[in-house]
Amino acid sequence: MKPRIPQIAPLNKLCQLVTFSVLEEVYPREQIAALLSQDQAWEQRERKLNQLIMVYLLIAWSLMARCSLRRAYDRLLRPLRLKCDDLQESTPSSGALCYRREQLGVRVFRHLFRLRCRPIASPSTPGSFAFGLRLMGIDGTKFSVADTPANRACFTEHSSSSTTAPPFPKLLATLLVEVGTHAIVDGIPAVSHVGESRLVKGLLRSITSGMLLLMDRGFYSAALFATLTQLGAHGLCRLASNRLLGKAEQVLCDGSYLITLTSKDDPQIREPLTLRVITYRLLPQAASLLEQVTASHSQHASGTTNPNVHQIHRLVTTLLDPVQAPALDLIELYHERWEVELVIDEIKEHQRLAQEPLVSKYPIGVFQEFYALLLAHYALRRLMSKAAKLAGQDSDRISFTYTIELVTDAMLIAPVLLPAQQAQLSDKLVNELSRRDWLLPARRLRFNSRVIKRSRTRFQIKRPDHVFLSAKHFPALQDLIRPSFRQILLI
Numbered sequence: 025m026k027p028r029i030p031q032i033a034p035l036n037k038l039c040q041l042v043t044f045s046v047l048e049e050v051y052p053r054e055q056i057a058a059l060l061s062q063d064q065a066w067e068q069r070e071r072k073l074n075q076l077i078m079v080y081l082l083i084a085w086s087l088m089a090r091c092s093l094r095r096a097y098d099r100l101l102r103p104l105r106l107k108c109d110d111l112q113e114s115t116p117s118s119g120a121l122c123y124r125r126e127q128l129g130v131r132v133f134r135h136l137f138r139l140r141c142r143p144i145a146s147p148s149t150p151g152s153f154a155f156g157l158r159l160m161g162i163d164g165t166k167f168s169v170a171d172t173p174a175n176r177a178c179f180t181e182h183s184s185s186s187t188t189a190p191p192f193p194k195l196l197a198t199l200l201v202e203v204g205t206h207a208i209v210d211g212i213p214a215v216s217h218v219g220e221s222r223l224v225k226g227l228l229r230s231i232t233s234g235m236l237l238l239m240d241r242g243f244y245s246a247a248l249f250a251t252l253t254q255l256g257a258h259g260l261c262r263l264a265s266n267r268l269l270g271k272a273e274q275v276l277c278d279g280s281y282l283i284t285l286t287s288k289d290d291p292q293i294r295e296p297l298t299l300r301v302i303t304y305r306l307l308p309q310a311a312s313l314l315e316q317v318t319a320s321h322s323q324h325a326s327g328t329t330n331p332n333v334h335q336i337h338r339l340v341t342t343l344l345d346p347v348q349a350p351a352l353d354l355i356e357l358y359h360e361r362w363e364v365e366l367v368i369d370e371i372k373e374h375q376r377l378a379q380e381p382l383v384s385k386y387p388i389g390v391f392q393e394f395y396a397l398l399l400a401h402y403a404l405r406r407l408m409s410k411a412a413k414l415a416g417q418d419s420d421r422i423s424f425t426y427t428i429e430l431v432t433d434a435m436l437i438a439p440v441l442l443p444a445q446q447a448q449l450s451d452k453l454v455n456e457l458s459r460r461d462w463l464l465p466a467r468r469l470r471f472n473s474r475v476i477k478r479s480r481t482r483f484q485i486k487r488p489d490h491v492f493l494s495a496k497h498f499p500a501l502q503d504l505i506r507p508s509f510r511q512i513l514l515i
Contacts, residue, residue, distance in 0.1 A: 037070070037072065037113065038072070038101055038104065038111060038113050039070075039072060039073050039074055039077045041104055041111075041439060042077060042100055042101065042104070042439050043438045043439050043446060044080040044083075044084060044435060044438070045434075045438050045446040045447070045449050045450070046403070046407075046431055046434050046435060046438065046449060046450055046453065047080055047083055047084065047403055047435070048080075049450050050140065050402070050403045050406055051079075051080075051083070051136060051140055051399065051403070053076065055136070055139070055140070056076055056079050056080075056132070056136065057076060059132050059135050059136055059139075060075055060076065060079075060132055062135070063129070063131045063132050063135065065127065065128055065129060065131070065132050067124070067127060071116075071120070072113065072114075072116045072120065073116055073120065073121070073124050075124065075127065075128050075132075078124050078125070078128050079128070079132060079133070079136070081093070081096070081097055081100075082125070082133075082392065082393070082396040083396050083399045083400045083403070084096065084100065084400070084435055085396065086375065086393070086396050086397045086399075086400035086401075087375065087400055087404075087428055087431060087432050087435075088432065089375065089376050089380060092118070092383075093118070093121050093125075094115060094116070094117070094118050094121055097115060097116070097121070098115045099436060100435060100436065100439070101115060101439075102436070103436055103437060103439055103440045104439050104440065107440050125384075125389060125392060126388070126389075128392070129388060129392070130388055130391045130392045130395065133391075133392055133395035133396060133399065134391075134395055136395075136399065137211070137395050137398055137399055137402075138210075140399075140402070141207070141208065141209050141210070141398070141399070141402045142209055143158060143160075143202045143205075143207065143209055144202060144205045144207045144405070144406055144409045145158065145202055145204045145205050145207075145409070149204050149205065149409070149413070149419075150204065150412075150417075150418040150419075151203065151204040151360070151418055151419075151420070152202065152203065152204025152205060153204070154236060154353075154357050155236070155343065155348060155349050155353075156234070157234055157235060157236035157257075157258060158202070158234055158235045158236065159202070159203035159204060159235075159236055159238065159357075159360060160200060160201065160202060160203060160209075160231070160235050160236065160237050160238065161200075161201045161203050161237070161238045161239070161360070161361050161363060161364035162198065162199070162200055162201075162224060162227060162237060162238070162239050162243060162364070163198070163199060163201070163239075163240060163361075163364040163365065163368065164196060164197065164198040164199070164220035164223065165196075165197060165199070165368045165372070166194040166195065166196050166197075166216060167194065167195040167197065167372070167381070167382055167394065168191075168192035168193070168194060168195075168380075168381035168382070169192060169193050169194070169195050169381050169382045169384070169390050170192070170193075170381055170382065170383050170384060170385050170390075171191070171192050171193060171381075172385040172386070174385065174386045174387060175193045175384075175385065175386070175387060175390060176193050178193070178215055178387040179193035179194055179195055179215050179216050179387070179390075180193050180194075180216065181194070181216045181217045191485060191486065192381050193216070194216040195213055195214075195215075195216065195382065195390055195391075195394060196213070196214050196215065196216045196218060196220070196223070197211055197212065197213045197214070197223075197394065198211065198212050198214075198220050198223035198224060198226075198227060199211045199364070199367070199368070200227045200230055200231075201363070201364045201367050203238065203360050203361075203363045203364070204363075204418075204419065205405055205408075205409045205419050206363065206366065206367045206370065206405050206408075206419060207402055207405045207406065207409070208367065208398050208401055208402055208405075209230055210227050210229070210230040211394075211395075211398055212226040212227060213391055213394050213395075220242060220243065221242065221243060221245065224243055224248060228251060228255070231252065231255050231257050232255065232256070232257065233255060233256030233257060234256065234257070235257040235258070236257070236258045236259070236260060236343075237252060237257060237258065237259045237260070238260050238261075238357075238358060238360060238361040238364075239259065239260070239261040239262075239361070240261070240262060240361065241261065241262040241263060241264045241267075243261060244261045244262075244263060244264070244267060244340065245290075245292070246285050246289070246290040246292060246293050246297055247290065247292035247293055249261075249297060249299060249340075249342055250292075250293045250294075250295070250297050252342060253297070253342055258341065258342045258343050259340075259341060259342050260339060260340075260341045260343070260354060260357065260358055261339065261340050261341070262337070262338070262339055262340075262358065263301070263338040263339065263340050265335075267340075268283060268299070268301060268338075268340060270283055270289075271283075272301070276300070276346040276351075277346050277347075278346040278350050278351040278352070279302075279303070279351060280300050280301060280302040280303075280346060280351045281300070281301055282298055282299070282300055282301075282344065283298070283299055283300075283301055284296050284297065284298045284299075285297045285298075285299065298344060299340050299341070299342060300340065300341050300342070300343065300344050301338060301339070301340050302338065302339040302340075302341070302351045302354060302355060303336055303337070303338050304336070304337055304339075304351075304355050305334070305335070305336050305337065306333055306334075308334075311333045311334050314330065314333045314471055315329050315330055315331055315333050315334070316329060316330075317330055317333075317471050317472070317473050318330065318473035318474070318475055319332065319474075339354060339355065339358055341354060367401075370401065370424050371397060371398075371401055374424055374425050374428065375397065375400065375401060375404075375428065376397070382394065382397075403431075404424070404427050404428065404431060405419075407427060407431065407450070407453060407454060407457065408422040408424070408427055408457060410454045411453075411454045411455075411457035411458040412458070414454055414455070414458040415458035415460070415463065417458075417463060418466075420464065420466075420467055421463045421464050421465075421466065422457055422458075422463070422464070423457075423462060423463075423464055426457070426462060427457060430453055430456055430457065431453065434449055434453055495507040498512060500512070
């Protein structure tokens with residue numbers, strides 16, 4: 025007779041007692057279960073963990089950047105252990121969690137992100153619409169990942185111009201963000217040697233009619249603007265100094281002008297494309313002051329001053345009517361593109377805490393973490409949007425870091441609450457976030473240098489060729505059961 029593995033009754037398992045009511049409102053259990061079945065990601069035997077809980081656990085882990093995955097799960101179990109004396113089940117080991125993550129893969133997270141992360145704002149949401157169009161923004165960023173052979177082989181940029189390898193491999197991602205709510209509605213991750221302009225093509229699946237896309241100059245292409253026109257959307261983009269230098273065909277009443285591109289100008293477009301170019305410069309008095317603001321390191325020949333503020337700036341758009349969309353309004357509106365930079369700051373500086381790298385040692389785990397990070401951010405932003413609507417304020421007035429604290433606390437106490445109390449938990453969080461005494465001050469006009477304060481160190485930068493020794497490298501210590509530093513001393 026074959027030995028049988030004893031099974032724990034489902035109702036006595038800790039994973040069946042843990043609840044994620046705050047996350048379940050955004051990502052329902054039934055939908056995740058359906059995706060697990062669709063992607064054939066269910067476990068064969070539940071043991072201490074099932075894959076449904078693993079999905080929620082990885083999203084919750086994105087809000088606990090200081091913890092390992094095992095420690096994060098143990099934090100969620102702690103209230104149950106303190107409340108009940110008969111819960112003797114131990115926390116799954118790190119190996120068991122890694123095994124479950126490998127079984128789960130990344131497809132469930134990618135499909136859940138595409139299914140649930142959609143624009144949140146309504147026409148009445150402050151800062152979300154202009155000229156009757158929904159404001160969207162695109163930008164790219166890089167995430168540091170764990171420095172392992174597998175990650176370095178996948179995410180290291182192979183460039184002959186680079187003399188030194190970066191301290192951590194980089195995951196490149198291009199994000200599509202709803203400007204008014206900071207909700208990330210689409211994202212394309214890739215290895216670092218894939219350009220941002222190529223990844224934008226993947227985001228077109230989420231562009232719909234009635235959107236106005238704000239982009240930096242690195243994303244401009246005639247083909248992209250032609251595609252936006254075909255989709256019924258519009259674009260507003262900054263122009264590099266060497267782009268669209270042709271003669272103006274028609275000067276409009278607000279000083280902007282029209283220019284038509286053909287396949288001779290750009291082989292990627294098949295039909296003539298009419299664009300509107302807007303030129304402007306800053307007031308001399310303002311430009312003289314802004315010249316003292318240190319330029320970003322990404323600009324060419326940047327130093328302690330920024331003389332480029334005196335130059336003529338140019339924007340290009342598919343909004344051709346100067347009456348419907350005046351040039352001055354478009355110039356002011358373009359600065360809303362910086363909201364996308366703030367979204368990246370929220371993820372990397374506040375949600376991830378001080379740019380700590382994604383910890384997974386293999387690329388599949390890295391992509392898994394990436395999508396879990398975006399899913400957690402969307403859940404936070406959806407909650408913040410409800411709080412802003414209740415308070416009658418812009419979403420900018422709701423604190424992102426305070427929201428992380430509240431949601432984390434709510435997930436910790438949820439397992440010990442009654443079902444009726446769990447159902448009201450999300451509403452209570454919205455009421456707490458909308459309190460007048462915790463609202464952030466309104467945005468003010470300010471100009472800051474894009475610099476960081478970094479302390480110097482006398483230590484060398486860690487490189488792959490550095491030698492790290494352990495007891496197994498010393499032949500004299502290999503036969504000892506518990507070798508110590510004392511064994512390598514000579515008097």
